[in-house]
Amino acid sequence: MNITRHNYEQYFLDYLDQNLEEHLIDEFIEFLRENPDLKDELEMMTTHTLKPENILFRGKSQLYKEVYNTESEFNRAAVARMEEEISEKQKIEFEKYLSEHPEKQKHIALFEKTRLHPDNSVVFRKKDKLYQKSAVKSFITYVSAIAAILLLSLLIFRYDNYFESTDKSDEPAIASIEEFPDKSEKSPVQDNSETDNKLSREPAATHEQSLTSKNSPQTIKTTNIQRDVPETVITKREEVKMNRLPGLNTDGLFAHTAMTKIDPVIPETTSGNEVLQNLKEERLLADVVRENTNLDEISLNRIAKTGLTLMSKLSDKKFLFETNRDGEITEISFESRLLAFTIPTNRD
């Protein structure tokens, strides 16, 4: 027998813990029958077994760790919530977490501030360069531009010619107009006396001739002026003379001159100064145009070049032309995305 009075405790414990091996159980029972005093001890050990009390820890919730307590998980959830990429379940959990941890709200507020907003005051200024026109519209635009430029050039050319011709013929006429008030300011007595003398000395038949010869330079001037405005000036001059010959029958003398020279094209109220002023203003405008366009020497080639240069600028250098040594246009070319052509002008 293995169980003795010296080693029975471990067999007792195994028996109480129900760990005693089956083949030892018979031997263990036999041992208790032979040692009844130890049977009482076994019963005593059985009654002293401790049973656990039902005691709970109240601060248990504080010991739990939530997933959002880690910074990475919190950030991940915050960004996902902000980007609306969070599931409904996660969103509820996260919002519950936020309500339980109000100190985390400041982080949420900072995340909200990272949302970028476009500055609508920033606009693209060169939209005009992006717009495209249809081929038909482009063609019409170019043709219109050419027509407008040629028309403008023609107008400038005509005005320039007009003022060139009037510049040459007007200079003496303007001088005579300027002299006109001076003469009228002379004492009527002196004027009358001069006229009286001539008229009294010469017969009536020669009066007209002498006056014509005396006024011959004026007559020459008048022939130039007749086409245009200074006619009025001459008319007034004649009227003055007629008024300054009292007592004489001047009707016959000046009837012819007056009849031929007075042409009521310009209103009688137009004074010489006004005409002069208008002329000056018009000449000034012509000068400005001429200076700005460098059209001192107008030629068809020059008009064409001016027009084509403007076309080239307007079309952003899509429209180009080439000239030979004499400055004559030899080739006109156009190149765009839709259309490209070259027109030689047969001038090499």
Place this chain on the structure above:
Amino acid sequence: MTTGEYNQSVDLYSDRLYRFILKSLNDIQKAEDIVQDSYEKLWRNVENVNFDKVRSYLFTTAYHTMIDRLRKDKRSIPSKKLPETSHENSYSDLEEILQEAVNRLPDIQRMVILLRDYEGYSYKEIGELTSLTESQVKVYIYRARIFLKNYIGKIEVVI
């Protein structure tokens, strides 16, 4: 797409495209050039691009042009950028702080978050525009947001 639709796309998207590029590069001249380049490419392919896709087409073209230019610039001398506001501790408002922070983001993160916030593109759409995977886009945006949040937080503490 018709010429009229093309011109309509100029009205609709040229300002938005310009803002996106300008904020990505901080260079007015380059931004204007890239807008013009993008619309020139669109015009060359006007018959092949559907009007519904024109916005994506423009932003995709602009994004890849920017990436190409940034790579070239890194190999050459850095170009002039818009003067960065050296405020240090004198920021007037949040927008300035945020802009400063955005300028400090890595190029791709900046572009991706601009596409997200300015244009409201989804991760998937941004992925298609930028040839990145959706998860790459998510990571870039996540990192950008964290950087911006931390930057704003630090400045606010300083102020």
